[in-house]
């Protein structure tokens with residue numbers, strides 16, 4: 001039985017006081033037994049959020065890391081630095097990073113390995129663009145991105161990875177993939193992982209759906225056989241909405 005996981009991706013939103021106000025609101029509320037709850041915040045918020053959420057079931061994640069531990073990489077943050085702060089999760093390969101910061105499957109893979117090196121749980125994003133969906137390439141794109149990300153990842157590590165299937169055309173657009181469609185693609189991703197690691201490992205890997213998930217549609221996704229939670233952008237920014245998402249994942 002896979003434990004559902006709701007991860008909020010705040011993207012480039014919230015100052016430190018705003019993050020702290022959010023933490024105060026969700027404490028004791030976005031904490032549902034049997035559901036993992038994670039807030040992936042901008043780097044500047046991480047120390048304050050780790051402190052504010054200490055002892056709660058709401059964990060803190062980053063939205064990116066560099067694959068090296070240190071070096072002349074102006075503006076970058078390493079897994080070593082995140083771990084030092086008490087961060088537990090890190091989003092890797094979000095489509096916005098692939099599109100605006102030229103992240104390739106190879107870079108995504110190096111980042112996944114770097115996350116493991118520092119004991120961080122990677123949330124690995126895969127998903128197709130609208131034109132790829134229209135050209136019937138959804139599964140091919142997801143297969144290549146998924147297997148690329150898991151290159152050199154052991155079976156023991158693989159079961160800890162969280163995969164987030166996010167069709168790019170559904171992100172922030174209000175156009176969500178139907179639950180059936182998302183389940184079919186996620187089932188296919190699981191099949192690819194089964195081909196690499198065997199069914200028992202693939203069955204243990206949590207795969208989220210992401211793309212215009214809200215309190216009003218979370219239950220629909222959670223009812224699907226392969227969907228184990230959601231990576232949520234816009235609807236994770238308001239405490240009340242985030243709390244409902246975590247409750248809806250039960």
Ligand SMILES: O=C[C@H](O)COP(=O)(O)O
Pocket residue numbers: 009094166170171172173174210211212213231232233234235
């Ligand atoms: O990481 C989250 C996704 O990009 C989804 O964003 P959204 O929920 O605003 O569509």
